[in-house]
Amino acid sequence: MNIDTGQIHHFDSEEALRAFKKDLAQRDQRLVELSDHEARTLKPMSNGRRKNWMRNQPCPCGSGSKFKKCCWSSYS
Numbered sequence: 001m002n003i004d005t006g007q008i009h010h011f012d013s014e015e016a017l018r019a020f021k022k023d024l025a026q027r028d029q030r031l032v033e034l035s036d037h038e039a040r041t042l043k044p045m046s047n048g049r050r051k052n053w054m055r056n057q058p059c060p061c062g063s064g065s066k067f068k069k070c071c072w073s074s075y076s
């Protein structure tokens, strides 16, 4: 999931995923990895609700802190 857009990405191949991750890294963004169950849960939600779900997830900046204690305000 791209937390800037709340968009959930699906990829047909490992190659497509790698290309996408490389592109994100160049723009200094990171993906949040979701399980199939999480993706199914989040898909019907609005962007705001998805971001809210992110609160207790590891921050996508890679700090190891929870999102709400790290970069939450810069995405609000």
Ligand SMILES: [Zn+2]
Pocket (backbone or CB within 6 Å): 059, 060, 061, 062, 063, 067, 070, 071, 072
């Ligand atoms: Zn962060």
